Amino acid sequence: MNYSKVVKSLFLASINDLAADPEKYAVQPGKDFTRNRKMGFRDFLLLFLTMEADSIKEELYRYFGRVKEVPSKAAFYKQRRKLKSDALRHLLILFEQKCKKKLFYDKYRLIACDGSAVDIFRNPDDKDTFFEPNGKSTRGFNQIHINAFFSILDKKFTDLLVQPARKRNEYKAFCQLVDRAMDDGIPNIYICDRGYASYNDFAHVMEKGHFFLIRCTDRKTEKILGFPLDNVRELDLHVDRILTRSNAKKKRLHPEYPDRYRYICKEVPMDFITDEQPEYNISLRVVRIEITDGCFENIITNLPDMEFDIEDFRELYHLRWQEETAFRDLKYPLCLKAFHSKKYEYIEQEVWARAILYNFCSEIYMQVEIDKKDTKLTYQINYTIAQKTCRDFLRQRNADDEIDVEGLIAQNIEAIRHDRTFARQQRFKLPMSFCYR
Secondary structure (H helix, E strand, O other): OOHHHHHHHHHHHHHHHHHOOHHHHEOOOOOOOOOOOOOOHHHHHHHHHOOOOOOHHHHHHHHHOOOOOOOOHHHHHHHHHHEOOOHHHHHHHHHHHHOOOOOEOOOEEEEEEEEEEEEEOOOOOOOOOEEOOOOOOOOOEEEEEEEEEEEOOOOEEEEEEEEEHHHOOHHHHHHHHHHOOOOOOOOEEEEEOHHHOOHHHHHHHHHOOOEEEEEEOHHHHHHHHOOOOOOOOOEEEEEEEEEEOOOOHHHOOOOOOHHHEEEOOOOOOOOOOOOOOOEEEEEEEEEEEEEEOOEEEEEEEOOOOOOOOHHHHHHHHHHOHHHHHHHHHHHOOOOOOOOOOOOHHHHHHHHHHHHHHHHHHHHHHOOOOOOOOOOOOOEEEOHHHHHHHHHHHHHOOOOOOOOOHHHHHHHOEEEOOOOOOOOOOOOOOOOOOHHHO
8 A cells, every 4th residue: 555545544534533522623512513414524624624725615616526516605614613723733633643753863853943924814903913004015914923833854743823923922832832742752852043042931841851952142142151252153061040030139049159140020921930939940051153154153952962062953953944944835835825714713723724734745745755866966856746746635535536646746856956045035925815716
């Protein structure tokens, strides 16, 4: 049996696990998803997960076939209203548990954390998502912010948190995602950009028994160290710090270590400083490396120096970029730029659906091998074609029209061009209008 069929059977088994007890995932338990309909719980999920950028009616035709007996748009809306907000998160976790895990050093799971803004339907009355007219848009626009955990070696999203763009808080989102991460005995290494460097984020990871590798600005790094980084080209130093909300020296529990104290003002979140525990001890490792001539990066971590040296940090942080390409695939090949609703809770549903579909596609094409040929360039699969092929394969309901998934993926390849860099272009693009869908 081809591996794609194995993955599809595992994925359908995950959906069947949800369908076996629909009360857990229904807005009205005991009422919703209890009657036999043309579009039951299972068919609704498969349709919803494989939707593209067309209108609802066209998506129904694509899934059920262009026949008169196809369920109506109203039937789709009714089924959608019945689904609880956390149902799709359970499906993502169920499928992720059924797949094999790839570990770094056969021990650690590498998790990248990053955020990405997505444009939604324009609504000036929604103050949480609306941005006034500016250089990007003369009419203003609405956005959500997606915070995501992404397993780098498995190429899968492991968790998401959607926030209104006006109220986005990456520090808080990171802590929430860390706290609710599944504890399966495998230590995680969270790899994050500068936007996540805070004592509270460090503490949440360490309290869960995991590890982090977070990039940090010179200014924040100097505050942690207590001395300037001028003319410091390379650094690997362990520091112990005592965090407190009081500047009064008389209240310090360890006055013998005055250089270790760092004041945390009340406006800055620090969840582990309380009235019962006025001080919090934290041990960090500060690393400074030279990326290119005259260009330096600071990394705050708690990884043990017996296992990880400076060269390891260069490799690990570079891997974080894979989540950036994953966001690109969500928005374009998997059609996250074309939402099918204006309601915020339904928009969240579609974000989860696209992430689940991405994981399904990734599990298949990660196992496809490309024939090696004696050519000047090396090649990789075309991920856009691969994702569209896997989506059609998941949507397929008639076994007679079987798709050669592995063959099609291996056939569509593109050259890998190493060391090519381009400046990121901040281009604004309006979401697809509902008038055309």
